[in-house]
Structure formats: C-alpha cells, structure tokens
Amino acid sequence: MLVIGEKINASNRSVGEAISRRDKEFILSLVKSQAEAxxxxxxxxxxxxxxxxxxxxxxxxxxxxxxxxxxxxxxxxDSESPAAIEAALKKCRGExxxxxxxxxxxxxxxxxxxxxxxxxxKLVALAMGEGGxxxxxxKRLEACEIIMTYLTGQGMQPEQVFFDPLVLPISVDSNQxxxxxxxxxxxxxxYPDAKTVMGLSNISFGLPAxxxxxxxxxxxxxxxxxxxxxLDPVDTRMMSAVKAAELLTGKDPYCRSYLRAYxxxxxxx
Amino acid sequence: MLVIGEKINASNRSVGEAISRRDKEFILSLVKSQAEAxxxxxxxxxxxxxxxxxxxxxxxxxxxxxxxxxxxxxxxxDSESPAAIEAALKKCRGExxxxxxxxxxxxxxxxxxxxxxxxxxKLVALAMGEGGxxxxxxKRLEACEIIMTYLTGQGMQPEQVFFDPLVLPISVDSNQxxxxxxxxxxxxxxYPDAKTVMGLSNISFGLPAxxxxxxxxxxxxxxxxxxxxxLDPVDTRMMSAVKAAELLTGKDPYCRSYLRAYxxxxxxx
Numbered sequence: 001m002l003v004i005g006e007k008i009n010a011s012n013r014s015v016g017e018a019i020s021r022r023d024k025e026f027i028l029s030l031v032k033s034q035a036e037a038x039x040x041x042x043x044x045x046x047x048x049x050x051x052x053x054x055x056x057x058x059x060x061x062x063x064x065x066x067x068x069x070x071x072x073x074x075x076x077x078d079s080e081s082p083a084a085i086e087a088a089l090k091k092c093r094g095e096x097x098x099x100x101x102x103x104x105x106x107x108x109x110x111x112x113x114x115x116x117x118x119x120x121x122k123l124v125a126l127a128m129g130e131g132g133x134x135x136x137x138x139k140r141l142e143a144c145e146i147i148m149t150y151l152t153g154q155g156m157q158p159e160q161v162f163f164d165p166l167v168l169p170i171s172v173d174s175n176q177x178x179x180x181x182x183x184x185x186x187x188x189x190x191y192p193d194a195k196t197v198m199g200l201s202n203i204s205f206g207l208p209a210x211x212x213x214x215x216x217x218x219x220x221x222x223x224x225x226x227x228x229x230x231l232d233p234v235d236t237r238m239m240s241a242v243k244a245a246e247l248l249t250g251k252d253p254y255c256r257s258y259l260r261a262y263x264x265x266x267x268x269x
Numbered sequence: 270m271l272v273i274g275e276k277i278n279a280s281n282r283s284v285g286e287a288i289s290r291r292d293k294e295f296i297l298s299l300v301k302s303q304a305e306a307x308x309x310x311x312x313x314x315x316x317x318x319x320x321x322x323x324x325x326x327x328x329x330x331x332x333x334x335x336x337x338x339x340x341x342x343x344x345x346x347d348s349e350s351p352a353a354i355e356a357a358l359k360k361c362r363g364e365x366x367x368x369x370x371x372x373x374x375x376x377x378x379x380x381x382x383x384x385x386x387x388x389x390x391k392l393v394a395l396a397m398g399e400g401g402x403x404x405x406x407x408k409r410l411e412a413c414e415i416i417m418t419y420l421t422g423q424g425m426q427p428e429q430v431f432f433d434p435l436v437l438p439i440s441v442d443s444n445q446x447x448x449x450x451x452x453x454x455x456x457x458x459x460y461p462d463a464k465t466v467m468g469l470s471n472i473s474f475g476l477p478a479x480x481x482x483x484x485x486x487x488x489x490x491x492x493x494x495x496x497x498x499x500l501d502p503v504d505t506r507m508m509s510a511v512k513a514a515e516l517l518t519g520k521d522p523y524c525r526s527y528l529r530a531y532x533x534x535x536x537x538x
Contacts (some may be wrong), residue, residue, distance in 0.1 A: 170516055171524055177517035181492060203517070207524060208531045209509070209538040215298040216513035223450060240478070244485035247439055248472070249448035255440055255476060262477050269478040 001242050001251075002099070002228035004076050005031075005039030006199065008067060010047025010059070019046055019059050024066050031070035037233040038266065041098055044088065045078035053193055057087045064091040076100050076124070076230075082111035089119055098122040101164065101229075104129035104143040117154040124162045124197055125151070127183060133166050135173070137183040140165060144187060148194070158193040162228060165198055169208035170213075177217065181224040188190055188225035195230035215241040222249055240267045270511050270520075271497035273345050273367070274300075276382050277336060279316025279328070282475040288315055288328050290380035293335050300339035306502040307535065310367055311336055314347035326356045330499065342413060345393070345499075351380035358388055367391040369499075370433065373398035373412040378419055386423040393431045393466055394420070396452060403437050404442070406452040412457060417463070421443030427462040431497060434467055440475035441481075446486065451491040459488065466497035484510040491518055509536045 007030050010016040018026040025228045031042055044067055045058035061080065067075060068091075077088045078100040085099055101124040116123040125147045127140035134140050144163055151161055162176050165183035168176040180203070184196050198221065204213035215238055218229060222245035231238055243261050246252040276299050279285040287295040300311055313336055315328035329348065336344060337360075346357045347369040354368055370393035371381045385392040394416045396409035402408050413432055420430055434452035437445040449472070455467050467490065473482035484507055487498060491514035500507055512530050515521040530536050 019392075174516070174522050174524065175519045178519045207516075207527070209536045212509055212536065212538045213513050213516065214511060216488050217517055218519055219485050220492040221516075223489040223492055240481055241485060244482050247443070247476075247482065248450075248486055248489055250444045250447045253443050254442065258476070267478045267481065269481045 001222060001228070001246055002040050002195075002197070003038060003233050003239070003242060004041040004043050004197070004228060004230045005034030005037075005233050006043050006230045007034055007232060008043060009045040009078070011045070013038050016047060019063060021082065022062060022070075027063065027066045028070040031067050034233050035071040035073050037236075038239060038261075039233040040074060041074050041076045042071060043076040043078050043100065043230060045100075046084065053060065056081055056084045060084050060088045061091050064088050068093055070197070074098065080108070080122060082108065082115070085112055086115055089115060089121075093198055095120075096122075098124065098162070100124040101126050102147065104146040111259040113147075113151050113154055113156070114269070116160070117151070117156050120160070122160050122162055122195075123151065123156070124164055126164045127166050127187070133168060135168070135176075137179055137186055139166075140179075140183045141174070141186055141190065142190070148191060158191055159195065161191070162195045162197040163187045163191070165196060167198060167200070167202040167217075169205035169207075170203055177203060181220055184221060184224040195227040196225060196228065198226065211235065211237065218242065219245050219248075222246075236266060243267060270491060270495070270515055271309050271464075271466070272502050272508075273310040273466070273497060273499045273512060274303030274306075274383060274502050275312050275499045276303055276501060276503070277312060277332065278314040278347070280314070285316055288332060291331060293338075295333065296335045296340045297522060298354050300336050300516065304340040304342050304504050306505075307508060308342060308502040309528075310343050310345045311340060312345040312347050312369065312499060314369075315353070325350055325353045329357045330360050333357050339363055343367065347379070351377065351384070352505050354381055355384055358384060358390075364389075365391075367393065367431070369393040370395050371416065373415040378416060378483060382420050382423055382425070385429070386420070386425050387427070391429050391431055391464075392420065393427070393433055394431045396435050396456070404437070404445075404448065406434075406448055406455055409448075409452045412453055413460070417460060427460055428464065430458045430460070431466040432460070433463045434465060436467055436469070436471040436486075438474035438476075439472055446472060446489070450489055453493040453495055459475065464496040465494060466499065467495065468499040480506065483507070487511065488514055488517075491515075505535060505537050512536060 074096040076098040103126045128142045200214040204210035332427035343365040345367040372395045398412045469483040
C-alpha cells in the first residue's frame with residue numbers, strides 16, 4: 001500500500017500558521033517525521049492561508065522548496081487551483097510526481113489533466129463531477145468514466161490515474177461505508193490498471209474513537225482493492241494496520257515487510 | 270456480528286486444570302465476564318482433560334451445568350466427540366443452541382448432523398473433509414456442498430448452518446488470508462441463507478503482535494461476509510473492531526449500537 005503523508009496541509013491550523021510566517025523549521029520537522037515513519041509520498045497543500053490574504057501560489061512555491069530540502073521522497077502537489085499546481089510543478093525537481101486532484105468537472109479536469117499528462121505525473125481523480133459527491137457507486141463510476149476518457153485521450157496511461165472513490169460520513173448515512181467500498185471494487189474491476197486512493201478521516205466524522213474507525217475502514221478498503229491512502233504515517237497504530245493489510249492480502253511474501261517493521265518498533269499490538 | 274465467547278476451552282491450560290479439579294468459581298467468573306462483555310453465545314469445550322485420563326463426557330456434563338448457572342446466554346457445545354455432544358445436549362436447558370462442529374467426514378457429519386437436526390440447533394460446519402484443511406477455496410467449497418446436501422436432507426434449514434471457511438497461518442503461506450476471505454465470499458454467494466463463522470487466531474500463528482493481526486483479519490472478513498466469530502469478548506480492542514465492522518458494513522443504523530458501546534466504555538480508540 002502506497003502511503004501518502006497528509007500532514008503538510010494548510011487546513012491544519014498549526015501548519016497553516018507555519019506557512020503564513022514561513023516557518024521553515026516547523027515544516028522540515030513534519031516532513032522528516034513522516035518520511036522516517038514510512039511515507040512514500042509527501043502531500044503538499046498550501047491552502048489559501050486562511051484569513052491571511054495569502055497568495056496560494058507564493059505559498060506553495062515556498063513550501064515545495066522547503067519540503068524538497070527535507071526529503072528526497074516524491075511529492076503530491078495538492079490544490080484546487082490549477083494555477084497553484086502549475087507553479088508548484090515548476091519547483092519540483094523529481095521525475096516521480098503526483099498531483100491531487102481533478103474531478104470530472106471540465107474546469108479542473110482539462111487544465112490539471114494537461115499538466116499531469118505533460119509531466120507524466122500520477123494524478124488523483126475524485127469520483128465526482130458537478131454537484132458534489134454522488135451518493136451511489138453507480139454515479140461515482142460515471143464520473144470516473146468521464147475522467148478516464150479525457151485523460152487517456154491526452155495520452156495518459158491508466159496506471160497513472162489514482163481514483164479516489166470518496167468517503168461520506170457514516171454518521172450521516174450508515175450505508176456510506178459500503179458505498180465507498182463498492183466503488184473501489186467497481187473501479188478496480190472496470191479499470192484493472194488504474195489505481196485507487198483515499199483519505200480516511202471523513203468516514204468517522206461526528207463519531208467518537210475516530211482513529212479506530214479510520215483504521216478499521218482502511219483494512220476493509222485494502223481488501224476491496226485500495227492501492228494507496230492519504231494518512232498520518234506518524235500514527236503508529238495506523239501504520240500497523242497498513243502493514244497488516246499488506247500481510248493479509250498476500251502482498252507481503254514471507255511476511256518480510258511486516259517483520260522488518262516490527263523489529264523497528266513500528267507495529268503496535 | 271454474532272460473538273461466540275471462546276474462553277471456556279479445555280485446551281487453554283488454566284481452564285483445563287479448572288475443569289479437572291471441578292473448580293466451579295473459576296468457570297463461573299470466566300462465563301460472567303464474557304457475557305457482560307457482550308458475547309451472544311458461550312462456547313463450551315471440555316476437551317479430553319489433557320493427561321488426566323479424564324472422561325470428556327463426565328467433564329462436559331459438569332461444565333454445561335456450571336455455565337448455565339452463570340448465564341442465560343445460549344451455549345455452543347464444542348467437541349470432536351459425537352457422544353460428548355449428545356451427553357452435553359441432554360443437559361442444555363435452552364431452545365437456542367449451537368453445536369461446534371461437523372466436517373464433511375461421514376463419521377462426524379452423520380451422528381452430529383442428526384443431533385443438530387433433532388434439536389433444531391445451529392451447527393458449525395468446517396469446510397473440510399478427509400485429509401485435513403484444503404489449501405484452496407474451491408476444495409473447501411466442495412466440502413461445504415457435501416455438508417449442505419446431507420444436512421438439508423435431514424430437514425435442516427440452510428440458516429441453521431454456520432460454515433467455517435477455516436484459517437491457515439499467513440506465516441506459512443502468504444496467500445492464506447485471501448484463501449479464507451475468498452472462501453467466505455463464495456460460501457455467501459452459493460448459500461445466501463447460510464451463515465459463516467470462524468476463529469481468528471490461526472491466521473497470526475508464528476508472528477508478533479498477533480492480536481492486532483487477528484483484529485485486522487476480522488475487519489476484512491466482516492466485509493467479505495462473516496456473520497459470526499469465535500473470539501475473546503473480554504479483549505476490548507477486539508470488541509471495538511467488531512463494533513466498527515458492524516458500523517462500516519451498514520449493519521448499525523444511526524450508529525446506535527456503536528454509540529451505546531462507546532458510552533459503556535467498550536470502545537478503545
């Protein structure tokens with residue numbers, strides 16, 4: 001399972017403030033701890049510097065430089081703004097890159113899809129179009145079809161596309177866990193070469209013991225076919241679940257990766 | 270998810286010794302703690318009183334009386350001996366009963382199947398025949414077919430049958446997690462009215478942090494279609510996983526059961 005470290009995100013207040021005051025040390029330390037904990041990609045989101053009047057383009061250019069000073073791990077450039085993504089990509093030194101994200105909406109799909117195609121980047125594609133997150137797997141698949149048709153038309157390979165099945169809170173609709181899991185299965189069945197990715201925390205919104213619910217959902221999603229997750233790699237229980245997911249789905253021959261993580265103290269019982 | 274409390278089992282040394290010395294208080298306390306923690310059934314296994322020359326029939330008759338003194342929860346009569354099962358059933362007061370277990374082997378299927386049919390009991394049926402646990406889902410399904418044909422011929426309803434897909438250690442063959450999960454899915458697809466049940470601990474044999482692996486496997490199995498599990502209900506992290514499994518598979522409308530468990534202190538984050 002590909003782990004995308006989620007912590008460099010301006011929507012997290014302390015990170016947003018660190019970006020606003022250009023606090024390099026704060027960011028370096030967050031990046032390093034995620035890299036050491038086993039993140040494969042570092043998500044980089046400069047948001048809009050909440051309430052600061054901050055320019056997201058300036059902020060993400062600074063942030064990409066700082067993150068690359070801290071690690072050689074590839075970055076996931078995370079923004080709703082095609083212009084901010086374009087600015088960030090110019091700063092990225094590595095060849096392996098991920099962009100987060102497009103939807104089936106033309107205004108995001110076309111500019112960001114072209115950037116991903118031009119840079120041969122991996123691209124996170126949210127299974128939604130106009131009008132928000134669909135509440136059924138079928139409608140989410142319709143959005144995937146629009147996205148896949150456009151991106152392959154731009155010369156992208158299906159394996160560059162990381163579909164996010166999207167997650168709505170179980171506290172609002174008790175069926176939403178199954179809707180997301182079914183969406184993952186259907187994506188993997190319809191596009192066997194495409195990948196799947198998701199963030200976990202929405203599922204537990206409004207409920208107590210959220211981390212336990214998020215870990216539990218990761219395990220079910222891994223069996224449904226999840227290839228990558230956006231999560232906090234410094235959360236050792238979560239990373240233990242990632243290792244257990246690999247172990248139990250036949251992706252860890254001779255349990256080597258699990259045993260190595262255990263010896264490093266990265267597995268909690 | 271139906272929880273079958275596993276602790277009254279003579280293969281656990283302290284329990285075996287308590288049975289041998291007819292230590293009623295020890296057994297009562299183990300039964301009560303499991304019932305309070307949320308077990309739906311109490312498994313009762315008197316083994317063969319290891320090394321004691323103990324008669325299993327005498328032991329299980331005593332044990333059933335003691336367990337029924339401690340709780341009104343239904344029992345799961347667990348033995349490899351048809352004679353011991355028959356003796357135990359005569360002591361059982363309740364109408365709701367489970368027998369653990371038959372296989373596709375004639376010498377177990379026929380006598381124990383007849384007892385279950387006569388008593389209208391639920392019956393755990395291991396997906397194996399002669400020659401040990403098959404290493405593929407296909408061969409396990411062949412055993413299920415022999416069992417289902419015989420039992421329905423005896424007048425049993427499919428919903429009385431709890432198929433155990435069987436679990437082999439992932440440390441021996443990294444594919445065995447998927448074999449068990451696939452077996453569950455195929456059983457639920459071929460026999461939609463039948464139930465599935467399993468014990469969890471074999472999966473993690475030989476590995477460190479076994480409880481975490483077992484919980485993780487429970488979550489995947491719940492998504493694959495597991496209806497019941499034989500486990501230690503006093504393990505709060507395991508019971509938290511059971512509640513999360515129900516929550517995430519659409520079986521807990523309005524999160525009522527989860528929130529009730531949380532308020533009772535039965536959920537750990």
